[in-house]
Amino acid sequence: MFDIQHYASFITAVLIFQLIPGPGTFAILAATGRHGVPGGMAAVAGTLAGDAVWMLGAVLGLAALLQIHPEVFRMLQTLGAVYLCWIGWQLLRKPATAATAQSAAHLGWGSFRRALVICLTNPKAMLFFVAFFPLFIRAEASVVTLAALLLHVSLISLLYQSILVFAGHWAAQRLARLPWVQILARRMAGLALIGFGVRLAFEEVSQSN
Numbered sequence: 001m002f003d004i005q006h007y008a009s010f011i012t013a014v015l016i017f018q019l020i021p022g023p024g025t026f027a028i029l030a031a032t033g034r035h036g037v038p039g040g041m042a043a044v045a046g047t048l049a050g051d052a053v054w055m056l057g058a059v060l061g062l063a064a065l066l067q068i069h070p071e072v073f074r075m076l077q078t079l080g081a082v083y084l085c086w087i088g089w090q091l092l093r094k095p096a097t098a099a100t101a102q103s104a105a106h107l108g109w110g111s112f113r114r115a116l117v118i119c120l121t122n123p124k125a126m127l128f129f130v131a132f133f134p135l136f137i138r139a140e141a142s143v144v145t146l147a148a149l150l151l152h153v154s155l156i157s158l159l160y161q162s163i164l165v166f167a168g169h170w171a172a173q174r175l176a177r178l179p180w181v182q183i184l185a186r187r188m189a190g191l192a193l194i195g196f197g198v199r200l201a202f203e204e205v206s207q208s209n
Contacts (some may be wrong), residue, residue, distance in 0.1 A: 001044065003137075003138075003142070003144070003145045003148070004136050004137065004145060004148060004149065004152075005135075005136050005137060005138065006135070006136055007136075009136075010135075010136045010149075010152070011152070011156070013132070014152065014153055014156050015156065015160075015166050017128075017132075018156060018157060018160040018161075019160075020121075022196070023117060023118045023119075023122060023193060023196045024047040024050075024118060024119055025044050025085070025164065026189050026192045026193050026196075027046075027047070027114055027115045027118050027193070028040055028043045028044055028047065028115065028161055028164055028165060028168075029164065029168050029185070029189060030043075030087075030091060030189045030190075030193075031111035031114070031115065032164075032165050032168040032169050032172065033045035033168065033172050033186060033189070034111075034186075035108075035111060035120070035167055036172075037165055038108055039108060039111040039165065039170050040111070040164075040165035040168060040169065041162070041165055042108035042109070042110075042111035042112040042115075043111040043114070043115040043165075044115070044158065044161040044162060044164075044165060045115075046111065046112040046113065046114065046116035046117075046118075046119065046163075047110050047115045047118075047119050047157070047161065048154055048157055048158060049112075049116050049119070050115070050116045050117075050118070050119020050120045050122075050125075051119060051125060051153070051154070051157060052150070053119075053120060054119070054120075054123075054125045054126035054129060054156060055126075055129050055149075055150050055153065056150070057126050058126050058127075058129040058130045058133065059130025059133070059146050059150075078130050078201070079121045081197040081198070081201035082197070082201075083118065083197070085197035085198065085201075086113060086195070087190075087193050088138065088189075088190040088191065088192070088193030088194035088195075088197065089190065090190070091186050091187070091189055091190030091193065092186075092187055092190040092191070092194075126156070133146075133149055136149065137149065194203055
């Protein structure tokens with residue numbers, strides 16, 4: 001279908017990839033917990049935009065550039081590690097009941113920006129797509145096939161992440177009467193983001209040695 005080889009396997013692989021939690025997942029859940037569905041969907045838009053950039057970069061051959069200049073890859077990893085740790089620290093230090101007078105548009109932009117930066121500072125996403133896409137296309141694949149691959153991944157990501165937002169919002173509403181649970185959830189999200197950042201940093205150090 002759409003000239004994609006092993007179509008069923010391709011869809012299954014994308015679904016499995018979505019189910020594996022990563023920094024983007026926690027960014028979406030954190031934004032949903034703090035700002036509800038609008039904030040969560042803004043974070044979804046940020047992750048989709050970031051993934052689109054990496055997918056296009058993979059198609060256009062940025063992976064080859066990173067192989068020629070590995071210092072670019074290491075720099076992106078370092079920036080990603082620092083940013084993830086900073087976002088995690090913000091979640092740890094900010095009270096869960098902190099009120100805000102910011103506009104919905106400003107909050108949405110903030111959620112979008114954080115999710116986008118988290119995605120863009122994770123070059124492994126692009127390397128994944130570089131290794132992933134060739135499994136399902138022929139060497140003589142057309143631009144239409146490549147566009148179909150990008151569209152499939154984006155639509156499946158949008159569907160899964162939207163479900164994640166509404167499920168997270170539903171859970172947050174049910175737990176609204178339990179402030180300690182909100183605090184615990186925020187702290188766990190913060191620790192998870194810091195954990196991803198530290199892991200990324202150690203991988204960067206090991207690769208440079």
